[in-house]
Amino acid sequence: xxxxxxxxxxxxxxxxxxxxxxxxxxxxxxxxxxxxxxxxxxxxxxxxxxxxxxxxxxxxxxxxxxxxxxxxxxxxxxxxxxxxxxxxxxxxxxxxxxxxxxxxxxxxxxxxxxxxxxxxxxxxxxxxxxxxxxxxxxxxxxxxxxxxxxxxxxxxxxxxxxxxxxxxxxxxxxxxxxxxxxxxxxxxxxxxxxxxxxxxxxxxxxxxxxxxxxxxxxxxxxxxxxxxxxxxxxxxxxxxxxxxxxxxxxxxxxxxxxxxxxxxxxxxxxxxxxxxxxxxxxxxxxxxxxxxxxxxxxxxxxxxxxxxxxxxxxxxxxxxxxxxxxxxxxxx
Ligand SMILES: [Zn+2]
Numbered sequence: 001x002x003x004x005x006x007x008x009x010x011x012x013x014x015x016x017x018x019x020x021x022x023x024x025x026x027x028x029x030x031x032x033x034x035x036x037x038x039x040x041x042x043x044x045x046x047x048x049x050x051x052x053x054x055x056x057x058x059x060x061x062x063x064x065x066x067x068x069x070x071x072x073x074x075x076x077x078x079x080x081x082x083x084x085x086x087x088x089x090x091x092x093x094x095x096x097x098x099x100x101x102x103x104x105x106x107x108x109x110x111x112x113x114x115x116x117x118x119x120x121x122x123x124x125x126x127x128x129x130x131x132x133x134x135x136x137x138x139x140x141x142x143x144x145x146x147x148x149x150x151x152x153x154x155x156x157x158x159x160x161x162x163x164x165x166x167x168x169x170x171x172x173x174x175x176x177x178x179x180x181x182x183x184x185x186x187x188x189x190x191x192x193x194x195x196x197x198x199x200x201x202x203x204x205x206x207x208x209x210x211x212x213x214x215x216x217x218x219x220x221x222x223x224x225x226x227x228x229x230x231x232x233x234x235x236x237x238x239x240x241x242x243x244x245x246x247x248x249x250x251x252x253x254x255x256x257x258x259x260x261x262x263x264x265x266x267x268x269x270x271x272x273x274x275x276x277x278x279x280x281x282x283x284x285x286x287x288x289x290x291x292x293x294x295x296x297x298x299x300x301x302x303x304x305x306x307x308x309x310x311x312x313x314x315x316x317x318x319x320x321x322x323x324x325x326x327x328x329x330x331x332x
Contacts (some may be wrong), residue, residue, distance in 0.1 A: 030328050046179040049177055052085055056282040062119050069112035069181055072121070073283070076233070078211060081122055081283040086178025087171065089136040090281045094229075094237060098208020101125045105228060105237055106279060110139020110191060111171065112181045127198070130207070130217075131279055133158030135167050135191050142192035148206070149196035150217060154253055155224035155229025161193035213237075218266065218324040220259025221248055227266065234274040236266065242284055243278035243292060243321075250326040260297045267294040289320065296323055 060073035063080070071083040080095040093106040095118060102124045107114055118126055129148040130137050133155050141147055141159075149155050164187060169175070171186040174326045180186070200206075202217035214229040221240045228237040240248070241262060249259045267290040276285040296318045299305045307314040 017133065033060060038130065048088065056284065060283070064117065067112075067117060068179065070108075070117055072117065074181070075277065075283050076235075078233075079235075081277075082108065082114070082117065083110070083283070086180070087111065087136075088175045088187050089170075089213050091136045091138070092281075093140075094277055094283075095121055095126075096208065096211060096213065096228075097124065098211035098236075099145070100209030100236050101127065103206060103208055103213060103228075104128045104144070106131050106137040106239070107140030107144070109136050110142075111172075111184060111189070112142035113143065115143040116298050127206070129200075129226075129228070130224075131227070131237070131241075132156075132222040132239065134222060135162055135170070137239070137279065138194070139191055141194035144194075144196070147194055147196050148198045148200050149222055150201070150215075150226060151199045152219075152224040154198070154222060156197050158224070159194055159196055162191040163279070164188055164190050167191055180240050216265070218262035220255055220262045221256070222251070223258075225262070229269065229273070231272065234272065235277060236269060236273045236275070236279045236287070238266070239279050241266065242246070242276060243280045243282075244289075246315065246322045246324055247282055247293070248324055250324045254326075256297075260294075260301075263290065263294050263297060267291045277325060293321065293323070297323075 010180070024123055057073060060075050060081070062071065062073050069086060071085060073081045073083065076082045078097045082093040082095060084091050089109065091108050093104065093108045096103045102122045103253065104118060104126050107128055107130070122178065125146070126144065127148055128141055129142070138158060149159070156245040168187055168189045169264045171189045176186070200215050201306065202215060204215045205216070206213045211230065212232065214231065216227040216229055218225050218227050218241050225239055225241055227239060227241060248254060249256050270290045271288045273287045276287055276289065276311045277283055278285050296316065300316050301325060305316050307316045312327050313324050314327050315322050
């Protein structure tokens with residue numbers, strides 16, 4: 001799912017409206033009117049590109065800097081952020097390296113081959129785990145043999161892949177601006193099917209050797225959304241449940257009540273973590289945002305909050321992020 005960085009204040013609201021109109025990238029949910037507006041967005045994507053490079057990335061050491069499609073940064077000594085700024089989603093996958101094995105949390109768009117990049121970063125066996133099954137997080141799954149997942153119908157459905165008729169639009173026109181790898185054919189862009197080899201449940205621990213990651217099942221953005229908690233490292237990998245941009249609670253498969261419950265749970269962990277690692281635009285955010293999002297959902301629920309309406313969804317603006325809920329949100 002696409003989301004763009006937003007600013008507080010009126011300009012931020014206006015930009016966020018444009019994002020809502022042009023950026024809802026779920027192949028399952030886009031309406032015809034959405035599609036037409038995306039195809040005609042022109043100047044708004046120019047604004048998006050002007051945001052690049054986003055300043056936060058300069059805080060981190062760039063590695064493997066000869067890569068043409070991916071940008072790879074060492075965010076912590078054992079955590080690499082693999083960023084794809086060449087496409088509107090600006091998705092970020094994370095490689096977490098333990099003593100005995102490594103975990104790849106999401107595999108990005110699948111525009112460029114990811115496995116050779118991972119091989120350069122670690123010699124250890126790598127297991128893939130997805131924050132959720134939206135196309136921009138699972139594109140490279142097919143390149144890997146060990147893939148973890150949750151036993152949720154939506155996740156199983158997404159593992160069947162998606163053909164060009166569903167996803168090729170996301171690599172056309174202004175969705176894509178960076179040079180793609182030689183041999184990449186936008187018209188044939190698809191999400192390859194993949195096989196989940198290990199099912200996990202809420203509370204399961206993945207031990208990478210001196211690095212233990214706890215799976216938190218956090219539905220809301222999608223039915224299969226999870227977060228990863230590194231208690232010793234005091235880090236929480238939030239996937240699309242939180243990042244510094246419009247949060248999507250309005251997609252097909254989203255559920256506002258579930259999202260609120262998940263955020264309540266994450267907000268309770270706020271004292272236990274120092275960093276949120278997020279899946280779009282910039283890799284790190286402060287944990288205080290979790291309780292801010294919790295409060296934001298409560299504001300929305302109070303029915304008194306101002307919102308912007310477009311394309312049948314309601315967007316509520318907060319400082320540093322917004323929340324988009326369906327106009328049919330039964331909680332309103
Ligand atoms: Zn998503």
